Amino acid sequence: MKxxxxxxxxxxxxxxxxxxxxxxxxxxxxxxxxxxxxxxxDRAAFVATGGPAAVSLEGSKQAAVYQVVQHCIxxxxxxxxxxxxxxxxxxxxxxxxxxxxxxxxxCVEP
Numbered sequence: 001m002k003x004x005x006x007x008x009x010x011x012x013x014x015x016x017x018x019x020x021x022x023x024x025x026x027x028x029x030x031x032x033x034x035x036x037x038x039x040x041x042d043r044a045a046f047v048a049t050g051g052p053a054a055v056s057l058e059g060s061k062q063a064a065v066y067q068v069v070q071h072c073i074x075x076x077x078x079x080x081x082x083x084x085x086x087x088x089x090x091x092x093x094x095x096x097x098x099x100x101x102x103x104x105x106x107c108v109e110p
Contacts, residue, residue: 023035023063024063025050025062025066027056027062028059032050032055032056032062033050034065035048035050036048036068043075043107044072044075044106044107044109045105046068046105047102048064048065048071048102048104049064049097050066050100050101050103051099053094053100057094057096060100061094061101061103065087065103068103068105072107075107076110078108078110080107080110081108082105082107083103083104084105085105086104
């Protein structure tokens with residue numbers, strides 16, 4: 001029983017070590033940070049960002065998509081997404097604001 005408490009304590013300490021490490025995606029050796037916003041009244045709709053876009057648009061898109069998948073699974077139990085402005089658009093058509101790729105859409109309920 002003591003070993004279980006010890007293991008749980010160590011895991012809690014390790015989890016607290018990295019600030020926002022769950023928001024970081026590594027792509028081709030570079031680190032990209034993602035973020036997601038949704039209204040409390042409509043958790044299915046979201047705006048996700050990833051960046052820095054100046055380093056790589058693909059890495060920025062992947063960071064944003066990672067946030068979307070985590071959000072949709074957490075709130076609706078599915079990773080299905082109906083994109084309004086998604087990662088499949090051409091690079092020239094991507095929305096980039098303040099050096100971050102912006103993706104929008106809705107989580108699809110199962």
